[in-house]
Amino acid sequence: xxxTPDCDLRSLSPLQLFERVTEQGEKVRALKAGKAPKDEIxxxxxxxxxxxxxxxxxxxxxxxxxxxxKDLVLINNGTTKEEDEDLVDPWNVQTSxxxxxxxxxxxxxxxxxxxxxxxxxxxERATGQKPHHFLRRGIFFSHRDMxxxxxxxxxxxxxxxYTGRGPxxxxxxxxxLIPFMFTKFFLEVFDVPLVIQLTDDEKYLWKDMTIEKAHxxxxxxxxxxxACGFDVNKTFIFSDLDYLGTSAGFYKNxxxxxxxxxxxxxxxxxxxxxxxxxxxxxxxxxxxxxxFSSSFPQIFNGKENIQCLIPCAIDQEVLQRLAHSSxxxxxxxxxxLSDTAFRGPSGYSDNSQCFPSTDMNWFFHTFHGxxxxxxxxxxxxxxxxxxxxxxxxxxxxxxxxxxxxxxxxLEDDDRLEQLKQAYTSGELLTGxxxxxxxxxxxPLVAAHQERRKQxxxxxxxxxxxxxxxxFEF
Amino acid sequence: xxxTPDCDLRSLSPLQLFERVTEQGEKVRALKAGKAPKDEIxxxxxxxxxxxxxxxxxxxxxxxxxxxxKDLVLINNGTTKEEDEDLVDPWNVQTSxxxxxxxxxxxxxxxxxxxxxxxxxxxERATGQKPHHFLRRGIFFSHRDMxxxxxxxxxxxxxxxYTGRGPxxxxxxxxxLIPFMFTKFFLEVFDVPLVIQLTDDEKYLWKDMTIEKAHxxxxxxxxxxxACGFDVNKTFIFSDLDYLGTSAGFYKNxxxxxxxxxxxxxxxxxxxxxxxxxxxxxxxxxxxxxxFSSSFPQIFNGKENIQCLIPCAIDQEVLQRLAHSSxxxxxxxxxxLSDTAFRGPSGYSDNSQCFPSTDMNWFFHTFHGxxxxxxxxxxxxxxxxxxxxxxxxxxxxxxxxxxxxxxxxLEDDDRLEQLKQAYTSGELLTGxxxxxxxxxxxPLVAAHQERRKQxxxxxxxxxxxxxxxxFEF
Numbered sequence: 001x002x003x004t005p006d007c008d009l010r011s012l013s014p015l016q017l018f019e020r021v022t023e024q025g026e027k028v029r030a031l032k033a034g035k036a037p038k039d040e041i042x043x044x045x046x047x048x049x050x051x052x053x054x055x056x057x058x059x060x061x062x063x064x065x066x067x068x069x070k071d072l073v074l075i076n077n078g079t080t081k082e083e084d085e086d087l088v089d090p091w092n093v094q095t096s097x098x099x100x101x102x103x104x105x106x107x108x109x110x111x112x113x114x115x116x117x118x119x120x121x122x123x124e125r126a127t128g129q130k131p132h133h134f135l136r137r138g139i140f141f142s143h144r145d146m147x148x149x150x151x152x153x154x155x156x157x158x159x160x161x162y163t164g165r166g167p168x169x170x171x172x173x174x175x176x177l178i179p180f181m182f183t184k185f186f187l188e189v190f191d192v193p194l195v196i197q198l199t200d201d202e203k204y205l206w207k208d209m210t211i212e213k214a215h216x217x218x219x220x221x222x223x224x225x226x227a228c229g230f231d232v233n234k235t236f237i238f239s240d241l242d243y244l245g246t247s248a249g250f251y252k253n254x255x256x257x258x259x260x261x262x263x264x265x266x267x268x269x270x271x272x273x274x275x276x277x278x279x280x281x282x283x284x285x286x287x288x289x290x291x292f293s294s295s296f297p298q299i300f301n302g303k304e305n306i307q308c309l310i311p312c313a314i315d316q317e318v319l320q321r322l323a324h325s326s327x328x329x330x331x332x333x334x335x336x337l338s339d340t341a342f343r344g345p346s347g348y349s350d351n352s353q354c355f356p357s358t359d360m361n362w363f364f365h366t367f368h369g370x371x372x373x374x375x376x377x378x379x380x381x382x383x384x385x386x387x388x389x390x391x392x393x394x395x396x397x398x399x400x401x402x403x404x405x406x407x408x409x410l411e412d413d414d415r416l417e418q419l420k421q422a423y424t425s426g427e428l429l430t431g432x433x434x435x436x437x438x439x440x441x442x443p444l445v446a447a448h449q450e451r452r453k454q455x456x457x458x459x460x461x462x463x464x465x466x467x468x469x470x471f472e473f
Numbered sequence: 474x475x476x477t478p479d480c481d482l483r484s485l486s487p488l489q490l491f492e493r494v495t496e497q498g499e500k501v502r503a504l505k506a507g508k509a510p511k512d513e514i515x516x517x518x519x520x521x522x523x524x525x526x527x528x529x530x531x532x533x534x535x536x537x538x539x540x541x542x543k544d545l546v547l548i549n550n551g552t553t554k555e556e557d558e559d560l561v562d563p564w565n566v567q568t569s570x571x572x573x574x575x576x577x578x579x580x581x582x583x584x585x586x587x588x589x590x591x592x593x594x595x596x597e598r599a600t601g602q603k604p605h606h607f608l609r610r611g612i613f614f615s616h617r618d619m620x621x622x623x624x625x626x627x628x629x630x631x632x633x634x635y636t637g638r639g640p641x642x643x644x645x646x647x648x649x650l651i652p653f654m655f656t657k658f659f660l661e662v663f664d665v666p667l668v669i670q671l672t673d674d675e676k677y678l679w680k681d682m683t684i685e686k687a688h689x690x691x692x693x694x695x696x697x698x699x700a701c702g703f704d705v706n707k708t709f710i711f712s713d714l715d716y717l718g719t720s721a722g723f724y725k726n727x728x729x730x731x732x733x734x735x736x737x738x739x740x741x742x743x744x745x746x747x748x749x750x751x752x753x754x755x756x757x758x759x760x761x762x763x764x765f766s767s768s769f770p771q772i773f774n775g776k777e778n779i780q781c782l783i784p785c786a787i788d789q790e791v792l793q794r795l796a797h798s799s800x801x802x803x804x805x806x807x808x809x810l811s812d813t814a815f816r817g818p819s820g821y822s823d824n825s826q827c828f829p830s831t832d833m834n835w836f837f838h839t840f841h842g843x844x845x846x847x848x849x850x851x852x853x854x855x856x857x858x859x860x861x862x863x864x865x866x867x868x869x870x871x872x873x874x875x876x877x878x879x880x881x882x883l884e885d886d887d888r889l890e891q892l893k894q895a896y897t898s899g900e901l902l903t904g905x906x907x908x909x910x911x912x913x914x915x916p917l918v919a920a921h922q923e924r925r926k927q928x929x930x931x932x933x934x935x936x937x938x939x940x941x942x943x944f945e946f
Binding site for chain 2: 201204205211241242244245246247248249250251252255256258259260261262263264266267272273274275276277278279281282284285
């Protein structure tokens with residue numbers, strides 16, 4: 001990272017830094033307008049991202065064009081919580097705010113960065129592909145050190161993807177799969193190894209569940225990953241209960257993290273108390289260890305310190321940072337996305353369960369056939385009480401669950417915008433909107449179900465066998 | 474355990490129970506005096522042991538002949554400590570008492586039982602062998618459920634031995650090996666599998682040591698076990714850092730223990746605080762898990778619930794009990810025996826380092842040749858200041874380190890008694906006593922050194938490879 005300008009910038013005041021970022025932003029725009037060579041633009045964007053990071057590090061706030069720094073607060077690294085702050089950790093999402101969790105505030109508290117237009121443009125330029133609509137639409141809204149991965153990608157340095165899930169039920173619902181859809185996009189764009197951790201040990205520790213049941217759920221969930229279309233030659237799926245017993249490298253990393261994380265830290269971050277079992281208290285280390293490539297010697301040929309990109313809920317951010325890895329990159333989404341009850345993302349209220357999964361049968365294996373009645377009966381609507389009122393005042397996209405789902409699953413930006421406008425103007429009725437949603441979801445879910453039917457125990461075994469993947473290290 | 478009389482005894486008062494034990498003791502003595510058939514005597518002894526256990530459970534005190542129950546205290550299971558109590562846990566041994574830790578009081582606090590003459594006689598009868606001098610001399614002084622193992626042995630039910638060590642240095646000194654000498658005796662008497670855990674992960678967590686160094690010490694210590702003469706066909710030695718990565722069964726048991734042990738328990742028992750790392754807090758589960766036979770599917774053919782006998786320091790007692798295993802038998806010695814500085818056992822002051830290991834070069838690899846000067850210079854003596862005074866008043870065996878060592882290493886009871894009497898009377902001088910000690914130790918240590926020289930990496934690998942042992946299950 002020779003172009004990191006930290007050394008020059010440490011002595012600058014917040015206002016001076018603000019001016020440097022503004023200046024560099026103008027430079028980037030000028031280069032783009034003048035159709036400067038790609039290399040030159042990329043270098044300028046990298047410098048801009050670094051300057052923004054320095055600004056953030058110094059002020060604890062994201063750079064916002066036209067808004068000079070004021071009311072500076074100290075960064076507390078997300079480890080303490082003020083009276084009026086939201087509680088967001090891997091096992092709790094609570095807010096006293098009727099509008100839901102304030103993710104902008106959370107970014108500041110966690111000391112991560114907002115995914116802004118500059119980063120998205122840079123990503124598009126680096127990969128030569130249109131960024132995923134989850135990025136374009138701000139569903140993934142925060143990152144940490146994404147420039148490190150892009151730097152690795154551009155310089156053909158190795159890196160890998162790591163994501164995971166706590167297998168809390170046999171069948172996954174559509175909400176569970178959203179982070180994996182996003183991960184699959186990156187797997188295809190970057191063409192790097194992917195490791196997926198199934199924390200069956202975590203579920204056993206937290207839930208009233210036998211160890212056998214947790215392990216069974218892990219294997220069942222692995223089938224859904226196959227149905228998502230992950231490439232078996234590039235993906236290693238592992239259950240902790242299995243893999244910990246087959247990899248000394250993994251356990252060594254767990255112990256290393258365990259030595260450097262203290263009870264008062266996890267107590268502060270995760271709200272553990274003296275009445276918690278000792279398994280919960282040390283568990284964060286098990287979730288942090290896969291971010292070290294030496295946990296997978298069979299994949300990385302024993303190589304250490306390979307950069308790791310983790311698409312994760314922002315509540316996992318602080319957990320991963322506990323690992324003190326210098327090779328960690330995070331891309332974050334709101335924790336609700338993978339919650340057991342599929343709730344609204346940022347912008348929708350986090351306190352309402354839009355689609356209580358038991359009512360909706362919103363699970364893949366029962367979706368087909370019942371989807372339409374489920375959506376028609378249960379999906380919370382932003383429409384008016386009568387057709388006349390709807391035509392007159394229009395619908396409210398901000399609270400409409402059909403719009404929320406379409407934001408996730410309808411890839412066509414123009415079509416989505418068109419639907420939103422028609423709904424807002426009153427031209428499109430709630431029933432018609434729900435029909436569009438059903439038409440969008442049914443083929444997606446049918447395809448998933450079809451692929452899931454094809455999963456055999458042999459395929460699951462292939463995915464879950466520790467082995468070399470289709471990459472040389 | 475059809476002969477456990479618990480059902481009848483629950484309604485009895487402490488005094489009534491006391492009378493039942495006394496009565497049964499008299500019955501046993503009468504049977505022995507009358508040379509009754511072996512079966513009849515054994516049944517009576519078993520009943521006596523069960524009655525003593527019931528008495529202990531009810532009163533929190535060991536039965537003592539002629540001393541009816543009084544000043545009854547509630548059993549606190551060793552989890553809390555009164556103001557004037559000694560602090561004894563796996564990482565601390567502290568006492569404010571000048572005479573050292575009061576082990577009788579500790580037995581009551583931990584709720585275990587004293588190894589008494591009845592148990593020793595029963596052991597001799599069951600095995601047909603003279604009990605080890607560590608038992609005869611009260612060095613192993615406490616047990617829990619030893620009758621379960623003896624019952625298993627008599628009825629040809631399977632059981633196994635488990636012991637362990639934290640590998641804190643490359644070379645072990647004689648003090649470290651005392652528990653293993655005892656374990657070897659049981660291995661030969663009972664002819665059952667033995668598992669030895671080397672907690673290199675623990676040493677890494679507790680000490681300022683790299684993970685590689687801790688792992689290296691584990692392998693070096695394994696060489697000393699070979700030198701002790703353990704049979705490779707009956708012994709599995711494992712380093713946690715290695716074995717956890719090769720046995721899913723072991724990890725599953727660890728998680729099971731971790732789920733059922735709470736921070737406030739380990740806090741109370743081991744004195745953990747909020748400033749301790751999370752690895753320490755969950756570590757007790759790793760030391761408890763080998764007491765479940767399913768941690769070693771390769772040895773026990775996947776069978777669960779096989780009785781486990783653990784020769785251990787009494788400070789480990791409460792740790793093992795955290796596992797809530799119903800198949801656990803413990804035989805305890807004072808924690809000092811395996812301490813890094815070889816201190817005195819019960820009866821000797823626990824606060825004095827009799828043989829500071831660095832001064833003494835009391836390690837096996839440097840012992841030979843320097844032993845005599847070490848003993849002559851450093852071994853604390855119970856002798857008088859001048860020969861005249863010694864002849865007149867005699868020596869004090871209770872504080873003499875040579876006598877202490879001879880108690881451990883001189884197997885001949887008559888010879889030991891003779892030496893003690895001669896020293897107490899003043900007939901034997903300190904220099905002469907030290908000469909006897911040197912003559913006793915040198916051949917033992919030389920033999921150990923000779924065997925240790927023969928250890929190859931191949932032998933260590935054999936011991937440490939997870940495999941079936943020479944037993945069918």
